Amino acid sequence: LSTFQWPNPLLSYADNQLYESDLDSFVAGCPGRDNTTVSAQWLRIAYHDMSTHDVDSGTGGLDASIMYELDRPQNVGEGMVQSLQDFNGFGLTTPFFGMADVIALGAVFAVVGCGGPVVPYSAGRVDATVAGPATVPEPQQDLASHIESFRQQGFNETEMIALVACGHTLGGVRQVDFPLIVTDTSIDVDTFDTTTAFDSTIVSQYLQNTTQDVLVVGPNVTTQSDLRIFSSDGNVTMQSLLSVETFSDTCAALFQRMLNTVPSTVNLTDPITDPFQYVINDPLLSYQNGTFTMLTALRVVNPSASATVTMLWADQQGASFCPSTGCSVQSSGSQPVFFTIVGVAQGFTASRYFFNAKINATSSISKFWFEINNNDGSDPVIVDNGGSGFVPSLSSFVDVTRSEQVFSETSVFFKVVMAVSGDAASATASMTGFEALSTATAPPFTPTTTSMTLELDDTNPPEGGFTFFTANVSTSVTFLDITVNVGSTTFTIDNFNLRTASDFFASVT
Numbered sequence: 001l002s003t004f005q006w007p008n009p010l011l012s013y014a015d016n017q018l019y020e021s022d023l024d025s026f027v028a029g030c031p032g033r034d035n036t037t038v039s040a041q042w043l044r045i046a047y048h049d050m051s052t053h054d055v056d057s058g059t060g061g062l063d064a065s066i067m068y069e070l071d072r073p074q075n076v077g078e079g080m081v082q083s084l085q086d087f088n089g090f091g092l093t094t095p096f097f098g099m100a101d102v103i104a105l106g107a108v109f110a111v112v113g114c115g116g117p118v119v120p121y122s123a124g125r126v127d128a129t130v131a132g133p134a135t136v137p138e139p140q141q142d143l144a145s146h147i148e149s150f151r152q153q154g155f156n157e158t159e160m161i162a163l164v165a166c167g168h169t170l171g172g173v174r175q176v177d178f179p180l181i182v183t184d185t186s187i188d189v190d191t192f193d194t195t196t197a198f199d200s201t202i203v204s205q206y207l208q209n210t211t212q213d214v215l216v217v218g219p220n221v222t223t224q225s226d227l228r229i230f231s232s233d234g235n236v237t238m239q240s241l242l243s244v245e246t247f248s249d250t251c252a253a254l255f256q257r258m259l260n261t262v263p264s265t266v267n268l269t270d271p272i273t274d275p276f277q278y279v280i281n282d283p284l285l286s287y288q289n290g291t292f293t294m295l296t297a298l299r300v301v302n303p304s305a306s307a308t309v310t311m312l313w314a315d316q317q318g319a320s321f322c323p324s325t326g327c328s329v330q331s332s333g334s335q336p337v338f339f340t341i342v343g344v345a346q347g348f349t350a351s352r353y354f355f356n357a358k359i360n361a362t363s364s365i366s367k368f369w370f371e372i373n374n375n376d377g378s379d380p381v382i383v384d385n386g387g388s389g390f391v392p393s394l395s396s397f398v399d400v401t402r403s404e405q406v407f408s409e410t411s412v413f414f415k416v417v418m419a420v421s422g423d424a425a426s427a428t429a430s431m432t433g434f435e436a437l438s439t440a441t442a443p444p445f446t447p448t449t450t451s452m453t454l455e456l457d458d459t460n461p462p463e464g465g466f467t468f469f470t471a472n473v474s475t476s477v478t479f480l481d482i483t484v485n486v487g488s489t490t491f492t493i494d495n496f497n498l499r500t501a502s503d504f505f506a507s508v509t
C-alpha cells in the first residue's frame with residue numbers, strides 16, 4: 001500500500017473521492033438510463049472532452065471544455081448534458097479539483113460499475129474557460145481522418161482500434177440523434193453489442209460476424225466507421241483483444257492515458273492505484289479556557305479487528321507538560337469506512353478511528369502521531385507521517401466549537417469564527433468562499449466565489465492570546481480561503497473544507 005505524506009490537499013481529496021465519495025452510486029451495478037447506461041454516457045463524455053487535445057501544440061485534452069462545446073453536431077446525444085448535470089449535482093469541485101477531475105473520476109467509476117478494470121486515477125486537471133477545437137471524430141469521416149485525429153490525441157493506429165473497441169463495449173447509437181445511422185425508427189438506442197457489461201463481447205461478436213454494432217453493419221456504408229477502424233490492420237488488433245484479460249488490461253492502460261491527456265502545462269498527481277494506507281482527517285481546532293481541543297481521525301486500510309489506536313503528541317519546544325513519550329489519548333471510537341466500488345473491486349476494507357484531544361495551551365503541541373496496537377503480541381505500528389509527525393497550525397484557525405450553524409426564521413447560515421493569535425487592534429481579515437454547486441440550469445456549470453470581510457467578534461472577546469473574528473457564510477459555501485493581517489504579520493488558511501468542518505459546528509436558533 002502507498003504511503004501518504006500530509007499535508008497534500010489535492011492528493012488526499014483525490015483519494016477521498018476515489019475511495020469514499022458517493023459519485024459511484026450512479027453507476028454501481030451498471031444501471032440503465034435513456035435506453036443506454038449511465039456508464040456509457042459518462043465514458044463517452046470523457047472521451048469527447050479529451051478529444052480536443054493536440055499533441056503537436058500541447059494544448060487541449062481533458063479540461064471540461066466540453067461544457068462549452070455542446071452545440072456541435074459531434075457532441076449531440078442525450079448523455080452529454082445529463083452527465084454534466086449528474087456531476088454538478090454532487091458538488092464535488094473544490095478550488096483545486098475542477099470539473100475535468102470529476103469527469104475523469106466519473107469515467108473510472110463508469111468502467112468499474114459495469115464490471116471493467118480499475119483505471120489508476122490521477123487528479124490535478126485544470127478546467128478550460130472556453131471551447132476547444134472541434135476535433136471529435138465523426139462516423140462519416142474516412143479512415144485517414146480518424147488515424148490523424150487519434151494521432152493528434154496521442155494515439156497510434158493500433159491504440160486507436162483498441163480505444164474505440166474499449167469505448168464501444170458500452171452503450172450504442174441513439175436513433176433521434178443519428179437518424180442516418182440508425183434508420184429503423186422503432187429503435188431508440190441501437191447498442192453496439194448484446195451485453196451491457198464492460199466486456200470483450202464487442203470484439204468477439206465483431207470477429208464472429210455476428211456483431212450488431214451499427215457503426216459496422218449499419219445500412220449506410222459511409223458511417224461504418226467502426227468497421228473501417230477495426231479492420232484497418234487486417235483485424236490483428238481485434239484478434240489480440242479477444243482474450244478477456246488482454247481486453248481488460250489494454251482498456252485500463254488506454255483509458256488511463258486518455259484520462260491523463262491534458263495540456264502540457266498541467267501537472268497531474270502520481271496515479272492512485274490503491275487507497276493510501278493511513279490518511280488523517282485535517283485536524284480541527286478550538287481554543288477555550290487554556291485548552292485546545294483538537295479533532296482528527298485516522299483511516300487505516302485492512303485493519304486488524306483487535307486493533308486499538310492511540311494518538312500521541314509532543315509539547316511545544318521547551319515545554320515539559322507531556323511525558324517524554326508524549327501525551328496521549330485513545331481513539332474515542334471507530335467506524336467502518338464504506339469504500340466506493342473501486343475499493344470494493346480491489347478487495348480493500350478500512351476503519352476510521354476518531355480522536356478528541358485536549359491539549360494544554362501553555363505547553364501547546366509541536367506535532368502529533370499515532371500508535372496502532374494489534375494486541376496480538378506484535379510491535380505497535382507507529383504512524384508518524386514519514387518521521388516528521390503531523391504538525392498542526394495553531395497561530396490561526398477556524399474555531400469549530402465557537403463556530404455555529406444558525407437557523408433563523410428566514411434563513412440558515414454558518415457563523416464562522418476564526419481564532420488569530422495576537423492583538424487585533426490593527427487587524428483586517430477577509431476570505432473567499434467557494435460554492436461547488438452551480439445553480440445554472442444548463443452547462444457550463446462553474447463554481448461561484450464570493451469575497452467576504454470578517455469582523456471582530458463581539459460575542460467572543462479576546463482570550464488566551466487569541467482574537468476572534470467572524471463572518472456569516474452561506475451554507476452553500478464548501479471551501480474557504482482566509483487571510484488575516486495583524487500588524488505586519490499575515491495569517492492564511494487555504495482550502496479550508498467548510499463542508500466537513502461544519503459537521504462539528506453547534507446548531508443554534
Ligand code: HEM
Pocket residue numbers: 036037039040041043044047076077078079137138139140146163164166167168170171172173174175177178225229
Ligand atoms: C472514430 C472514433 C469514434 C466515433 C466515430 C464514434 C462515434 C460514436 C457515435 C456516433 C456514438 C453514438 C452516440 C449517441 O447516440 O449518443 C457513439 C457512442 C459511444 N461512444 Fe463512440 N465513437 C468513436 C470513438 C470512441 C471512443 C474512443 C470512445 C471511448 C473511449 C467512445 C465511447 C463511446 C461510448 C461509451 C458510446 C455510447 C454512449 C451512450 O450509449 O450514451 N467512442 N460513438
